Amino acid sequence: MKLLKTLLASAVAVSAMPALAYDAGDIIVKAGIAHVAPKDDNLKLAGAGTVEVESDTQLGITATYMVTPQIGVEVLAATPFKHDIKLNGKKVATTKHLPPTISAQYYPMDPASKIQPYVGLGINHTFFFDEDGIVNHLGKSTGLALSAGMNYDIDDKFMANVAVWKIDIDSELNEGGKDVEIDPLVFMVGAGMKF
Numbered sequence: 001m002k003l004l005k006t007l008l009a010s011a012v013a014v015s016a017m018p019a020l021a022y023d024a025g026d027i028i029v030k031a032g033i034a035h036v037a038p039k040d041d042n043l044k045l046a047g048a049g050t051v052e053v054e055s056d057t058q059l060g061i062t063a064t065y066m067v068t069p070q071i072g073v074e075v076l077a078a079t080p081f082k083h084d085i086k087l088n089g090k091k092v093a094t095t096k097h098l099p100p101t102i103s104a105q106y107y108p109m110d111p112a113s114k115i116q117p118y119v120g121l122g123i124n125h126t127f128f129f130d131e132d133g134i135v136n137h138l139g140k141s142t143g144l145a146l147s148a149g150m151n152y153d154i155d156d157k158f159m160a161n162v163a164v165w166k167i168d169i170d171s172e173l174n175e176g177g178k179d180v181e182i183d184p185l186v187f188m189v190g191a192g193m194k195f
């Protein structure tokens with residue numbers, strides 16, 4: 001009888017706990033507006049001037065698999081970004097690229113919290129295509145990506161999200177041994193759904 005009472009008491013305690021924001025095995029899919037802002041002065045060419053890669057905005061999508069309630073693995077994808085490339089302020093080329101990024105994430109808050117900030121460390125692989133103008137080849141780039149973001153749970157299924165990534169993207173220009181250092185900040189504002 002004492003055992004039964006203990007079991008009943010703990011069952012009540014368990015059912016009274018608030019639902020966890022995330023459980024191991026949850027999949028969170030988010031979509032939103034993604035803005036890629038390259039750093040300034042991406043390549044200085046002796047005698048020719050400064051190459052600048054301009055910013056662009058596209059549809060971003062992330063998918064996160066929760067390994068535990070506080071650790072996730074996230075993939076960032078997007079529709080292709082198109083950037084103008086300027087030499088001394090004058091547009092001389094365009095390029096498109098895709099920057100898939102996979103990150104391990106840590107959610108430090110109590111898993112019951114509606115507000116879930118997170119930090120991530122990952123790897124980015126960027127490839128360029130449809131180059132046009134004086135750029136006829138931009139090499140692919142693999143580099144580290146640091147990220148941070150916050151989910152706000154609207155209910156058990158839906159959430160709002162803001163996120164930022166700092167990605168190391170260095171791309172060799174025209175196979176000439178000189179890297180265009182793009183190293184962008186990527187901002188995303190969107191909404192997500194938990195499965």
Ligand code: NI
Nearest residue numbers: 168169170183
């Ligand atoms: Ni770099």
